[in-house]
Structure formats: C-alpha cells, structure tokens
Amino acid sequence: MLDARINQDRLWRSHMAMAKIGATPGGGVGRLALTDLDKQARDLFVSWCREAGCEVRVDRLGNIFARRAGTDSGAAPVMTGSHLDTQPLGGRFDGIFGVLAGLEVVRALNDAGAATRRPLDIVVWTDEEGVRFRTGIMGSGVFCGLEKLEDALAKTDESGCGVAHELARIGYDGAEPVGGYPLHAYFEAHIEQGPVLEREGIAVGVVEGAQGSRRFRVTVEGEEGHAGTLPMTGRRDALLGAARMIHAINKVAFAHDPLPVITAGAIFVRPNSPNTVPGQAVFTIDSRHPDAATLAAIGEDMHAACAAIAKADNLALHFTQTSDSAPVAFDAACVDSVRAAALALGIAHRDIYSGAGHDACNLNHIAPTGMIFVPCEGGISHNEKENAKPEDLAAGCAVLLRVMAEWAES
Numbered sequence: 001m002l003d004a005r006i007n008q009d010r011l012w013r014s015h016m017a018m019a020k021i022g023a024t025p026g027g028g029v030g031r032l033a034l035t036d037l038d039k040q041a042r043d044l045f046v047s048w049c050r051e052a053g054c055e056v057r058v059d060r061l062g063n064i065f066a067r068r069a070g071t072d073s074g075a076a077p078v079m080t081g082s083h084l085d086t087q088p089l090g091g092r093f094d095g096i097f098g099v100l101a102g103l104e105v106v107r108a109l110n111d112a113g114a115a116t117r118r119p120l121d122i123v124v125w126t127d128e129e130g131v132r133f134r135t136g137i138m139g140s141g142v143f144c145g146l147e148k149l150e151d152a153l154a155k156t157d158e159s160g161c162g163v164a165h166e167l168a169r170i171g172y173d174g175a176e177p178v179g180g181y182p183l184h185a186y187f188e189a190h191i192e193q194g195p196v197l198e199r200e201g202i203a204v205g206v207v208e209g210a211q212g213s214r215r216f217r218v219t220v221e222g223e224e225g226h227a228g229t230l231p232m233t234g235r236r237d238a239l240l241g242a243a244r245m246i247h248a249i250n251k252v253a254f255a256h257d258p259l260p261v262i263t264a265g266a267i268f269v270r271p272n273s274p275n276t277v278p279g280q281a282v283f284t285i286d287s288r289h290p291d292a293a294t295l296a297a298i299g300e301d302m303h304a305a306c307a308a309i310a311k312a313d314n315l316a317l318h319f320t321q322t323s324d325s326a327p328v329a330f331d332a333a334c335v336d337s338v339r340a341a342a343l344a345l346g347i348a349h350r351d352i353y354s355g356a357g358h359d360a361c362n363l364n365h366i367a368p369t370g371m372i373f374v375p376c377e378g379g380i381s382h383n384e385k386e387n388a389k390p391e392d393l394a395a396g397c398a399v400l401l402r403v404m405a406e407w408a409e410s
C-alpha cells in the first residue's frame, strides 16, 4: 500500500483541465452550482472516475459518489472529497483540490496495484458555495441530516429557477437516497484560504477544527439635524457614535489571546445625506474564534463597549445577535492520523484552525472527520488570482493517501 506514490504532474494537469470549464479572463473560474458549466465539470470528473475503475452513484440532491471497491464489500467506506462549484469570480483550487486529490489517491493506488479492505469513496458535494441559491454547504448539510431534502430541492435562484428543476435539467437528479448510511471516516483536503502556511513556509496544515462565528446587528439611534445650523455641542450624531463603536470593537479583538477576528463589514446610515446630521446608523459585526467560551465573552465585551459609548454620547442602542455557529473540533484520532502521516512522510506541517466553513464541518456531525490544508498564494481565495504550487498540492495529497490507506484497514 505504502508503495503507492502521488503523481504530482498528473494531479496538476487534472486541475488545469478542470479549470478550463468556466475559465474567466482574469485566470480564475466562474462555475456556479447546477449550471451548464457545473454539469461539464461533473461529467469530466465522472469520466475520469470511470476510467479509474470506480463505480459512480448520484443521490437525489446531485451529490456524486465514486467508489473504489475494497476487499470487504460490506465495510463502511472511507470518504474524501469536496466541491466543484465556485464563486462567480472564483479560483481554480477552492474545493476542486479536495475532489481531484481524492481522484489522485485512487489513481496512485491503481498504479501500485494496491487493494484496501474498506471501499474508498470520492464525493462531489452539490452547491458548497451557496451563491446561486442563497444557501451554503447544501449537499453535505442534507447528507448529514442538518437540513431537509425537500427544503433544499425547493430553493430557487434570483430568476426563480429551482434546485430540483436544475438538477433534472443537467441530468444529476439521481435515484439514491441522500445519506443515511455509515461512513468509517471522512477526510477533506483543501487550500488554506489564508496566509499562515505560506508565510511560515509549511506545506501541510493539520486542521484541528474550524472557528465558531457570531454575527450581530447594531442599531444606533440619535437625532437628525441641519449640518449647518446645529451646533457641534449637544449633537446626537448616530454615525459618529457608530464610528466610535467600530473602533472600540476592534480594540476588543486585541484584548484576547489567541486573537479572534472581528469585522464591521456593512453600514447603513439614515438619511445618508451630506448636509444632515445622521439620525440612525446600523452596522454589522462578524466575530470568530475557535473557543466557544471566548467567543461568547467577546460578544459580551463588544456589547459592553458599545453600550458605554451610547451612554456617553446620549444615543439609543440595539445590539442584536443575528447568528451563532459553534466552533467545530475535528475527531482527535483523525487529526492525529493527519499529523502522523505528515511526520512519516517528512513533510513540514503545523496545527491550524480553519477560518472558513467547509463540507467537513457538516460531516463531523456523523463520522470521524479530519482536514488537510495546503498553502495558497498570498492567502488569496474566492478570487480569480487564487493560486497554489504543484508541489504543495502533491504534499497534501500524499498525506491524504496515507491517512485513507490507514483508515481503510482499521
């Protein structure tokens, strides 16, 4: 088994061939879920899997499973994969690497004539990016029982075109039930989508889990007035108060170790006129941290900081939490396996938390799950400029091969 070797050139060529489908002028990929381009990408993947001797199944939500048989056909599979859909102006590697790394694992095992006890499944999850149907991580969410199939099939895009209709149109409305069977383990390879690994010159990130996130909507109420006639003293300027609050919540971030990420990303001002003192300002906060208790404390600290400013500036404050997603801790044995594989292969590695959500975060609810990160250039992702080095992709893939081979025997 361990004679099997990843073919770096073949893995890279597969990426470049896949990147032609929906290629953008800026060197990226635009391939929204369940479009004609998504169909072409799926068809190419399926043809490669059949060439590699896999049996391909499609479930009712269009999730694709390509199976390399094991010697024990009744055993629960070891699964790997990710997604082939992208952002409107996305990159060539986000999601695609996880799918093609799985394919390369199968091809490498085929080259070596190596058998595994458990079957190996390569999965393509439907609509991970959530752009077109305003969803997010949809296919794996339904597979893991976190969302209802009927709800997912009923989603529509801006033109009113539905998921069920589009699945049928592109020929990926499969017959298989969605989920409901045991997996022995799930591993997902992915680009980091952040700058840490590249900055440290490290090829593989051993992903311990994913940050939790809490989002807030902050409404600041003051009093509108004429910009020329209302004196500076005694004003109740809602935008000025919001600006002070945004500055204060940024300081809250730096009071915690390890650092959370806190972003005030959107602001709405009323009446939004150059010569009126703003009477209302509403802004959003996105806060993320890997530890649930710290994340909760950060929310309370931000609320207290905003309340103090509102009081001092004679403003009314409504501080509302709009979403709460708990941090994800991956299975300790899976994380250990990824670390041990990198060590055994002599690949530079470090532990890391995912800043973004992934299909693996859903799978973690139903099976022992681990993730493998590789660096991407400048940490840039969800962008046409997204790039990765062939040797880093191969290193991550080699770790994937090793952990899958190990778990396929256990």
Ligand SMILES: [Zn+2]
Pocket: 083, 094, 095, 128, 190, 358
């Ligand atoms: Zn992704």
